[in-house]
Amino acid sequence: GNSVTQMEGPVTLSEEAFLTINCTYTATGYPSLFWYVQYPGEGLQLLLKATKADDKGSNKGFEATYRKETTSFHLEKGSVQVSDSAVYFCALEQAGTALIFGKGTTLSVSS
Amino acid sequence: NAGVTQTPKFQVLKTGQSMTLQCAQDMNHNSMYWYRQDPGMGLRLIYYSASEGTTDKGEVPNGYNVSRLNKREFSLRLESAAPSQTSVYFCASRGDPNSNQPQHFGDGTRLSIL
Numbered sequence: 088g089n090s091v092t093q094m095e096g097p098v099t100l101s102e103e104a105f106l107t108i109n110c111t112y113t114a115t116g117y118p119s120l121f122w123y124v125q126y127p128g129e130g131l132q133l134l135l136k137a138t139k140a141d142d143k144g145s146n147k148g149f150e151a152t153y154r155k156e157t158t159s160f161h162l163e164k165g166s167v168q169v170s171d172s173a174v175y176f177c178a179l180e181q182a183g184t185a186l187i188f189g190k191g192t193t194l195s196v197s198s
Numbered sequence: 199n200a201g202v203t204q205t206p207k208f209q210v211l212k213t214g215q216s217m218t219l220q221c222a223q224d225m226n227h228n229s230m231y232w233y234r235q236d237p238g239m240g241l242r243l244i245y246y247s248a249s250e251g252t253t254d255k256g257e258v259p260n261g262y263n264v265s266r267l268n269k270r271e272f273s274l275r276l277e278s279a280a281p282s283q284t285s286v287y288f289c290a291s292r293g294d295p296n297s298n299q300p301q302h303f304g305d306g307t308r309l310s311i312l
Contacts, residue, residue, distance in 0.1 A: 091240075121300065123303075128305070129305055129306075130202070130288055130303035130304050130305045130306050131241070131288065131290075131303040132303070133300040133301075136300060176240060176241070185231055185243045185246050185256060186231075186241075186243075186301060188240040188241045188242075189240055190238055190239060190240040191240050
């Protein structure tokens with residue numbers, strides 16, 4: 088079946104450091120891929136998405152590229168801020184079915 | 199602009215008690231979902247409703263029932279709560295599931311069962 092694997096956290100960085108959170112998936116066909124972010128005490132918010140191979144999603148300085156050859160959708164940001172501290176979820180969706188989430192990666196950024 | 203509203207935000211129950219979690223959306227979305235979030239497990243789908251009048255089981259439906267009361271509201275019921283159902287519950291909605299529109303999430307209900 089379909090599944091999402093993302094790197095385990097927590098990830099601890101200093102402000103202005105480079106961020107990568109790895110995400111790989113298993114799916115038949117061509118799923119859509121998403122990154123969601125969850126700030127403390129809140130629900131999930133869509134951060135970015137990509138719907139086909141080689142698409143790059145971007146938002147708020149975060150980027151992720153849909154790589155079908157490596158079945159990956161790694162999240163990157165060039166310079167993190169304290170306000171980026173949150174839990175990040177990679178997810179896939181296929182043919183209008185419900186989202187399948189990874190287990191989440193906690194990011195903690197210190198000043 | 200409320201989006202997806204869940205009530206209550208927090209609840210403590212005793213084993214065996216029943217409870218209904220409420221969810222309402224004001225975006226005229228067709229599809230609605232209930233997830234549970236547990237540490238180290240990500241979000242897992244409990245039930246979903248692709249459109250008004252339909253409901254389907256997700257990955258972890260046992261111990262739960264749902265009702266799609268109308269287009270706006272989708273409730274989740276625990277008939278006899280168990281400690282294993284201690285979790286954070288999220289409701290989500292989306293417009294057209296075939297259009298790659300994202301799901302919109304509520305802020306969650308934190309449920310503890312003693």
